[in-house]
Amino acid sequence: MKEKVIFISVWKAICRDLTLLPGGFSIWMKSLRGAFVVFSSPFRCVAIALLALLGSALPVVGFAADGEKIFRTNLNDDLQTIDPFSFTGLITYNLLSQVYQGFTALSPDGRVVPALATSWHTPDGGWTWRIVLRSGVRFHSGREFTAEDVRWTFVQLLKKRPQPSLGAFELRQVVGAQDVEDGRTEALAGVTVIDRYTVDVHFTAPDAVFPLVPFFFVDSGIVAQYGPDWVGHGSAGTGPFRLVSWRRNQDVVLAAHRDYWGGAPSVDGVRFSVIPHAETLLARYNSGALDFVVIPELVARSILNDHRYDAQRLTFPRSQIRYIGMNQALYPPFRDIRVREAVGLALDRDSIVTGLYRGAATRMDGVIPSDLGGYRAGNVAPVPYDPAQAKRLLAEAGYGEGHPPPPLELVGTDNVRDEVTVYAGQLSAVLGISVGVLILERGAQITAANQGQLPFFVSGWTADYPDALTVLRPVWYGASPFNRSRWHNPGFDRLIDEAETVSDPNQRHLLCQEAERVLISDRAVVPLPVPMSVALARPGVTGVHVLPMGMLDLRDSVLP
Amino acid sequence: MLAMAVLFSFVVSRLIPGDPVALMADGQGGDPEFVRRLRQAAGVDLPVWQQFFTYGMDVLHGNLGMSWRYGGVPVATLILDAAPITFPLVIVTMIVAIPLGIGVGALSAHRARAGFDIAATIGAMVVLSIPPVVLATWLMLGATAFFGQSASGELASFADWVVPITALVMAPAALIARTTRAQVLDVMGQDYVRYARAKGLTETAIFFHHVLPNVMVAVWAIVGILAGAVLTSTAVVEIVFDLPGLGQLAIFSVLSRDYSLAGVIILIFVVFQVVISLICDLAIISLDPRTRHPQDRP
Numbered sequence: 001m002k003e004k005v006i007f008i009s010v011w012k013a014i015c016r017d018l019t020l021l022p023g024g025f026s027i028w029m030k031s032l033r034g035a036f037v038v039f040s041s042p043f044r045c046v047a048i049a050l051l052a053l054l055g056s057a058l059p060v061v062g063f064a065a066d067g068e069k070i071f072r073t074n075l076n077d078d079l080q081t082i083d084p085f086s087f088t089g090l091i092t093y094n095l096l097s098q099v100y101q102g103f104t105a106l107s108p109d110g111r112v113v114p115a116l117a118t119s120w121h122t123p124d125g126g127w128t129w130r131i132v133l134r135s136g137v138r139f140h141s142g143r144e145f146t147a148e149d150v151r152w153t154f155v156q157l158l159k160k161r162p163q164p165s166l167g168a169f170e171l172r173q174v175v176g177a178q179d180v181e182d183g184r185t186e187a188l189a190g191v192t193v194i195d196r197y198t199v200d201v202h203f204t205a206p207d208a209v210f211p212l213v214p215f216f217f218v219d220s221g222i223v224a225q226y227g228p229d230w231v232g233h234g235s236a237g238t239g240p241f242r243l244v245s246w247r248r249n250q251d252v253v254l255a256a257h258r259d260y261w262g263g264a265p266s267v268d269g270v271r272f273s274v275i276p277h278a279e280t281l282l283a284r285y286n287s288g289a290l291d292f293v294v295i296p297e298l299v300a301r302s303i304l305n306d307h308r309y310d311a312q313r314l315t316f317p318r319s320q321i322r323y324i325g326m327n328q329a330l331y332p333p334f335r336d337i338r339v340r341e342a343v344g345l346a347l348d349r350d351s352i353v354t355g356l357y358r359g360a361a362t363r364m365d366g367v368i369p370s371d372l373g374g375y376r377a378g379n380v381a382p383v384p385y386d387p388a389q390a391k392r393l394l395a396e397a398g399y400g401e402g403h404p405p406p407p408l409e410l411v412g413t414d415n416v417r418d419e420v421t422v423y424a425g426q427l428s429a430v431l432g433i434s435v436g437v438l439i440l441e442r443g444a445q446i447t448a449a450n451q452g453q454l455p456f457f458v459s460g461w462t463a464d465y466p467d468a469l470t471v472l473r474p475v476w477y478g479a480s481p482f483n484r485s486r487w488h489n490p491g492f493d494r495l496i497d498e499a500e501t502v503s504d505p506n507q508r509h510l511l512c513q514e515a516e517r518v519l520i521s522d523r524a525v526v527p528l529p530v531p532m533s534v535a536l537a538r539p540g541v542t543g544v545h546v547l548p549m550g551m552l553d554l555r556d557s558v559l560p
Numbered sequence: 561m562l563a564m565a566v567l568f569s570f571v572v573s574r575l576i577p578g579d580p581v582a583l584m585a586d587g588q589g590g591d592p593e594f595v596r597r598l599r600q601a602a603g604v605d606l607p608v609w610q611q612f613f614t615y616g617m618d619v620l621h622g623n624l625g626m627s628w629r630y631g632g633v634p635v636a637t638l639i640l641d642a643a644p645i646t647f648p649l650v651i652v653t654m655i656v657a658i659p660l661g662i663g664v665g666a667l668s669a670h671r672a673r674a675g676f677d678i679a680a681t682i683g684a685m686v687v688l689s690i691p692p693v694v695l696a697t698w699l700m701l702g703a704t705a706f707f708g709q710s711a712s713g714e715l716a717s718f719a720d721w722v723v724p725i726t727a728l729v730m731a732p733a734a735l736i737a738r739t740t741r742a743q744v745l746d747v748m749g750q751d752y753v754r755y756a757r758a759k760g761l762t763e764t765a766i767f768f769h770h771v772l773p774n775v776m777v778a779v780w781a782i783v784g785i786l787a788g789a790v791l792t793s794t795a796v797v798e799i800v801f802d803l804p805g806l807g808q809l810a811i812f813s814v815l816s817r818d819y820s821l822a823g824v825i826i827l828i829f830v831v832f833q834v835v836i837s838l839i840c841d842l843a844i845i846s847l848d849p850r851t852r853h854p855q856d857r858p
Contacts, residue, residue, distance in 0.1 A: 249804030251713065273713055277802065
């Protein structure tokens with residue numbers, strides 16, 4: 001009772017003092033005094049707290065109120081935008097691929113399969129592509145997808161200002177693209193609509209992989225329906241789900257497209273919750289608030305080692321490469337091929353696969369992921385773990401006992417901290433080189449790597465389209481701004497230049513395989529194991545696939 | 561002060577290594593022309609002094625710019641979306657923390673070295689020693705384990721508020737309690753309190769008429785600092801509880817080098833701190849007549 005009196009009196013003192021302040025505060029404090037009356041009894045306070053706890057203990061509702069089956073999953077970061085003409089990031093791409101589609105798509109095992117195009121061929125080695133479109137495809141609006149939508153989408157991509165999407169740059173070699181980009185015309189001369197379901201695309205230089213580029217085709221009637229600011233009001237794709245809402249940093253809600261050409265999805269909708277914090281993600285999954293979660297790489301290892309999740313854990317291969325880059329200009333010992341080869345021989349990559357990742361990683365000997373067109377098993381010889389041979393090569397290069405190469409640091413980002421630490425330890429132990437570990441924030445590491453400032457680093461690349469060129473061209477072509485090790489080989493560049501003009505996939509892939517052999521035989525890179533995508537599915541949730549490029553395939557998903 | 565804040569946020573954000581354009585394309589984007597166009601769109605192709613001049617003039621004219629991270633959405637829109645999460649969190653936190661801290665502190669002093677005081681002291685020390693991110697994560701995991709209530713990602717119901725507010729309230733309440741306790745004990749030993757006792761006033765009257773008004777001066781001084789600290793610590797709580805407020809937005813903007821957005825959020829934090837400090841100064845002036853005419857003091 002005495003405590004209550006003191007408490008009330010203290011509160012009154014605060015109210016009294018604050019009411020001396022200018023007018024508005026008096027009103028504010030009067031309201032607070034009123035509220036205080038409610039809370040003045042300690043018993044009432046306890047009751048309210050209990051009610052709060054009771055409310056919070058209510059089970060999380062898994063389905064929509066009217067019994068609809070909503071598939072609940074996560075995004076590790078928010079979208080940039082929902083505008084299919086101006087996105088740039090992978091997360092946005094992966095989500096929008098539920099709503100929009102291109103000429104081709106990927107099957108769960110990474111094969112290219114027809115999507116909005118049923119066939120494509122080039123009569124002149126990539127100068128012209130004739131693309132036959134799928135008939136009977138309906139947009140979310142109910143309108144039919146036709147060749148006119150292809151042409152309209154290309155024009156919108158080229159006109160987009162100020163922030164263009166990646167798709168706009170895949171059109172730069174289309175005849176007349178520059179005129180549309182510069183605003184001189186809206187007629188894209190290089191695109192000819194032959195009939196309702198056939199379109200010809202003409203190029204100023206051969207483009208071997210044009211049909212594989214993941215464009216998002218948009219309903220040309222959407223502007224007439226919703227006006228120029230249609231994004232956020234309407235859903236304009238042909239995908240299995242239509243966009244319902246996007247709340248920034250909160251969630252994205254999709255609804256099933258019942259007229260989807262591939263058959264309506266078995267769920268009624270999808271809710272992607274934006275959950276960047278790994279512990280929060282697991283807490284929400286454990287509480288039953290999510291049906292399926294893709295685990296962030298930082299905590300994937302702990303999930304792999306947690307036996308509670310054995311029955312719920314799923315792993316999916318990734319279309320990605322990881323590698324150790326060696327910049328010969330910044331660290332002179334790397335100019336000797338024997339030193340570079342010794343680095344590869346000193347690393348026990350199998351122990352990373354079995355130990356660090358409990359088998360949920362793919363060992364790579366080359367640089368073309370197995371799910372990309374152009375991969376050939378055995379194209380390059382595996383580099384074994386051979387510490388004795390590594391030491392011998394290093395000694396032959398003039399770095400024998402008592403003469404180790406200068407110390408250096410292996411640079412990585414937070415998501416590969418463990419691997420970098422293990423690799424640096426192995427190199428130090430086997431080769432006698434003092435190898436430190438430097439973990440940089442992701443943005444800083446990308447900038448330094450792209451500027452060629454890192455002598456020794458762990459980096460990676462995710463495929464943009466399902467062909468070996470998507471990796472070989474940006475990462476090792478001499479003039480590429482993403483050639484982070486600044487390796488340059490005229491023979492390799494010639495092969496890539498030639499491959500880019502060969503439309504026949506078999507011939508192109510032979511050139512890519514030869515380029516891969518040149519790269520590996522020069523010991524320019526040490527391919528590293530690639531961890532698989534790790535996901536958890538609530539018991540009874542089936543039919544969900546994480547595609548090699550990271551997208552979720554939810555068309556056949558089934559909820560319990 | 562605001563100009564300094566603008567300058568500070570601009571300089572610091574540019575000093576941090578990291579290329580916003582490379583991050584926008586997730587470190588990829590194989591086409592140099594694509595990268596050039598993105599740089600142009602983001603305005604980072606201009607010299608730094610020109611970027612600052614443009615940024616400063618825009619802020620002065622009330623144009624907060626566009627967010628690169630969110631594909632050209634006006635920064636003002638993002639702020640208006642996030643502020644209704646953060647500011648109610650801060651206000652409710654302070655509304656709970658101030659009376660709670662004063663009450664616990666006053667009781668501790670009243671029963672100094674008794675059981676309640678020892679428990680309150682240990683509790684405050686523990687709360688103040690634990691990093692906020694750990695405390696918030698424990699509370700979130702505890703709520704999930706015991707009540708099945710995980711971070712729902714919004715503040716739609718009363719239950720959604722309870723755990724985040726608890727996480728935010730504990731540290732400021734503990735600090736206010738410690739300050740109140742020390743002040744009460746100090747004031748209780750002053751001559752004018754002895755004089756009041758000699759006059760025959762009851763302990764309760766002494767406490768409320770002579771002790772508390774003096775204690776409140778110190779408490780308001782600390783509240784002015786704490787409110788700003790609570791605002792910035794909402795970032796941790798918003799991340800852990802998955803709430804789309806200003807703090808979470810600030811972290812995303814810094815990580816993605818969204819200079820415009822990060823700069824404006826820092827500016828808002830500074831403005832908030834200035835306003836709260838002003839309010840607390842006014843409260844102190846109203847409580848302590850000596851602060852009204854400092855020239856009269858000996």
